[in-house]
Amino acid sequence: MSPAEPRPPRAPDGSADAELRRIHAFVAAFTRRKARRTVEVPGGFAALDDAYALSRGDNHVLIEGPTDPGALPARVDEVLSHLPHRAVYVLDAATGEACREPFARAGYACATVVLMRHTGPVPELGGAxxxxxxxxxxxxxxxxxxxxxxxxxxxxxxxxxxxxxxxxxxxxxxxxxxxxxxxxxxxxxxxxxxxxxxxxxxxxxxxxxxxxxxxxxxxxxxxxxxxxxxxxxxxxxxxxxxxxxxxxxxxxxxxxxxxxxxxxxxx
Incomplete structure (x- = not known):
C-alpha cells in the first residue's frame, strides 16, 4: 500500500478485520430484527416479509458464515420458492467469490457492494x-x-x-x-x-x-x-x-x- 492510498480504519483491538466483523454483525442483526420471519440455512438465514413480497431487500437469503457454495443455489430455491425472485447476499468476500461459479450456472447475476466506513472529521453542521x-x-x-x-x-x-x-x-x-x-x-x-x-x-x-x-x-x-x-x-x-x-x-x-x-x- 503506497503512502497515498487510504488505509483501512482500525478497530479498538488494532484489527481492520475485527472492525469488519462488527459491521457484518450489525448488518446481520438488522436484517434479522427487520424480518417478519426467518428460516435458517447453512451459513445464514432467509429473511422474509410477506407484506413486501415484491421487495428483494425484504425477502432474501443472507450468508454470514461458512457454507457450501455448490449446494447453496438449490437451498435458496427451496426457501424462496414462494417468491417471483431470488436474492442472496454473502457478507464474507472469500465465500462470495467461491459462490460466483455455482450461482452463475444457476442463472444469477452478481454485483459487488462495497462497505465503507467514515474516517474523516465529523461535519460541524448538518441542515437536514x-x-x-x-x-x-x-x-x-x-x-x-x-x-x-x-x-x-x-x-x-x-x-x-x-x-x-x-x-x-x-x-x-x-x-x-x-x-x-x-x-x-x-x-x-x-x-x-x-x-x-x-x-x-x-x-x-x-x-x-x-x-x-x-x-x-x-x-x-x-x-x-x-x-x-x-x-x-x-x-x-x-x-x-x-x-x-x-x-x-x-x-x-x-x-x-x-x-x-x-x-x-x-x-
Whole structure:
C-alpha cells in the first residue's frame, strides 16, 4: 500500500478485520430484527416479509458464515420458492467469490457492494431534519419511477411502503431529509443507530431528480454523520455499488472501503 492510498480504519483491538466483523454483525442483526420471519440455512438465514413480497431487500437469503457454495443455489430455491425472485447476499468476500461459479450456472447475476466506513472529521453542521414516513412517500415513489420506469405500480408501492419495516431493524431508526425552498423533501436517507455497539449505518441516500446537483445529498450525509457521532456511534458506515459513481463521491467525503458484499440475484 503506497503512502497515498487510504488505509483501512482500525478497530479498538488494532484489527481492520475485527472492525469488519462488527459491521457484518450489525448488518446481520438488522436484517434479522427487520424480518417478519426467518428460516435458517447453512451459513445464514432467509429473511422474509410477506407484506413486501415484491421487495428483494425484504425477502432474501443472507450468508454470514461458512457454507457450501455448490449446494447453496438449490437451498435458496427451496426457501424462496414462494417468491417471483431470488436474492442472496454473502457478507464474507472469500465465500462470495467461491459462490460466483455455482450461482452463475444457476442463472444469477452478481454485483459487488462495497462497505465503507467514515474516517474523516465529523461535519460541524448538518441542515437536514428528521421527518416522518408520510413526508417521504411521494418523493420516494417518484424516485423509484425514475430508477425503474418499466416496473408495475404494485412494485413501486411495495418499495415505498417497505420503509416502515426498517423501524424494527435497529434500536434507533431515523429518516432524515433536506428540504427545498418550498419545504419539500429534496434529498433523504435512513439512519440506523445502535449506541450500545457504537455502530451506525447510513442507508438509501437519494436525491429527487429535480434537485440533483444542488448539494442536498451532502446536507443529509453531514447531518447523518453528526447525528451518529452525537448518539455515541464512532463507527459510521454505508454501502455503495463497487462500480457506480456514488462510491467515489463517498470517498471524497471521508469514507474508505473496509469490505465487500457479493449480491446474487435472479428474476
Amino acid at each position: 431534519r428528521e421527518v416522518e414516513l408520510a413526508a417521504l412517500r411521494e418523493p420516494v415513489a417518484e424516485s423509484w419511477r425514475r430508477f425503474l420506469p418499466d416496473v408495475p405500480q404494485d412494485v413501486v408501492h411495495c418499495l415505498v411502503e417497505r420503509r416502515e419495516a426498517r423501524r424494527r431493524g435497529a434500536p434507533d431508526v431515523r429518516f432524515l431529509a433536506s428540504h427545498d425552498e418550498w419545504g419539500q423533501p429534496a434529498s433523504w436517507a435512513d439512519l440506523y443507530l445502535d449506541p450500545d455497539s457504537g455502530l451506525a449505518q447510513i442507508e438509501d441516500l437519494v436525491t429527487a431528480g429535480s434537485h440533483l446537483g444542488q448539494g442536498h445529498a451532502g446536507v443529509v450525509l453531514d447531518t447523518a454523520l453528526r447525528t451518529a457521532a452525537e448518539a455515541g456511534c464512532p463507527t459510521r458506515f454505508l454501502a455503495a455499488l463497487a462500480d457506480d459513481w456514488p462510491r467515489h463521491w463517498y470517498e471524497r467525503r471521508g469514507f474508505v472501503p473496509v469490505g465487500s458484499v457479493h449480491c446474487f440475484e435472479r428474476a
